[in-house]
Amino acid sequence: MTSTATPPPSPAGAPPVQPGGRGSEHEPPVWLRRLRGFGYLPAAPAADVRTRLVPPYARPSAQLWAALGIPEASRRNWQRAMAWVGPLLVTLVAGVLRFTHLGSPKAVIFDETYYAKDAWATIRQGYEASWPKDVDKSILLDPGAVPLPTDPGYVVHPPVGKWVIGLGEWMFGFDPFGWRFMTALLGTLSVLMLCRIGRRLFRSTFLGCLAGALLAVDGLHLVMSRTALLDLVLMFFILAAFGALLIDRDRARARLAAALPVDEEGRARPDAAVAETLRLGWRPYRLLAGVCLGLAFGTKWNGLVVLAFFGVLTVLWDAAARRTAGAGAPYAAMLRRDALPGFLSTVPVAIAVYLTSWLGWILSPDDGRGGYFRDWAAKNDQHSPLSFLPEWLRSLWHYETEVYKFHVGLTSGHTYQSNPWSWLVLGRPVSYFYESPSPGSDGCPATEAGKCAREVLALGTPLLWWAGCVALVYVLWRWFFRRDWRAGAIACALGAGLLPWFNYQERTIFYFYAVVFVPYLCLAVAMMIGAMLGPSGSSERRRTIGAIGAGVLVLLIVWNFIYFWPIYTGQTLPMDSWRGRMWLDTWI
DSSP, rough: OOOOOOOOOOOOOOOOOTTTTTTTTTOOHHHHHHGGGGGGOOOOOOOSSSHHOOOOOOOOHHHHHHHOOOOOGGHHHHHHHHHHHHHHHHHHHHHHHHTTTTTOOOOOOOOHHHHHHHHHHHHHHHHBBBOTTOHHHHHHHHHGGSSSOOSBOOOOSSSHHHHHHHHHHHHHOHHHHHHHHHHHHHHHHHHHHHHHHHHHHHHOOOHHHHHHHHTTTHOOOHHHTSSSOSSSHHHHHHHHHHHHHHHHHHHHHHHHHEEEEEEEOOOOOOOHHHHHHOOOOOOOOHHHHHHHHHHHHHHHHHHHHHHHHHHHHHHHHHHHHHTTTTTSHHHHIIIIIIIIHHHHHHHHHHHHHHHHHHHHHTOOOSSSSSTTTTTHHHHHHHHOOOTOOOOOOHHHHHHHHHHHHHHHHHOOOOOOOOOOOTTTOOOOEEEEEEEEETSOOOOOOOTTOOOEEEEEEEEOOOOHHHHHHHHHHHHHHHHHHOOOOHHHHHHHHHHHHHHHGGGGGGGBBBBBEEEOOOOHHHHHHHHHHHHHHHHTTOOOOHHHHHHHHHHHHHHHHHHHHHEEEEEEETTTOHEEEEEEESGGGGGO
């Protein structure tokens, strides 16, 4: 593919620039020109720099408004309303899917045996307890009759996720519905957030709602939303941080655009002085991102890796904004004006939030009756060179070093462990719950010759994930060859959730960790579908073919989700029907 971009106009008083001419001020390097054969297109300057700094949102065509019978005077109000009505409708569907029969199966499934009980202890006394091994059945029969243990429990994850799960237990009780309520709520709200994030990212309400709808019908996201595990909570806070940084990006660029000089025709022009010296002022959404990343870090430690990825992303965004505004040395300007405020509003804030999340443990007694290792400094560290630090901080540091040793040394085998290389292709999902009801019991038809199957399988919607593999290749191509910042943002967020696990391939890890990057996989598929639909100005034939292809893909994904619905929600199936859904041998 060759570039069809027209050469930029010559500055006033300068000799005309010939396309590809040697010595041209705007001529790209040789290696960039060679990339045109792979689809690389240099960015063409806009008539008004403001449209490059803050692109407008897409508007429905006049033909669509006319077909809907909406008068021209009301169209702007309708467009504003749909920016929220569409996402809310998608969220409503997602909520129904996640809350329907949330208490089923009435069992402690998979790692709920840890987090449901840890959450109950945390919400009641501020730190986790050491529970008897066979207490799960007693909790399901009569949770009120089960006393809260007084001995502290050794846990290997920070407390934020357990505070969140415990909030549902505090409101609705110590039962499956109670300990799953908050993950279902956060799973539903994450669909709303993704609709709005996609809308802002693509400048299209339709593509934003499409990304949210894809998340709503992803099997892994659904199962994790209906299970009291930490990873869905982690996903929510990371997605919230991503959305906050996206809003911060728009607001910062809008301030730059507003400060640029305007010519006699009302068009903003690049200005090096403004771009290199303007202070962007108070940036509350970047502070909010720091809080959300601290909550993510306080849920699971891989939130700290995401903080590093997002930090690099925002640095590149700030430099790109100043370059677009006319800075001759955008990175130097970013380092002078943006780097320090950006660091202070994220990293120290995230660390402060993380430490605050341990407040229940910190305030517990340090005489052996409080949280695990709470008394370590009092017993073992009285003559340390760091004795000037508070005892609780030294005890917490010791606790964290012990937890780190546990994590890096966790190599014991597990039936459902998997390698991150297999996650995108659904190589080894995780069975959270399995029963074999006999004919005539628990929903198994009496006419069945043998037992039925009832399972909750943490498995992404296969067609969505396999389409996501193709979409990921498209996003990487779009980022590298077209310099599309949206593709770069999606790739960065997805990489933050996936790439660090390749450093721990000998460790016992599981596919359900991938729920952290599912929203960005959905954004990648939505971006690919947007390309299938074709850019504005395409011929009617091109748009029709693209719409048919995109529509077929979306319908197949929805059908695939419906087909696997019984094994996402623990419904009883005849054995043949269950086997028919085991498309790969590694799913069993």
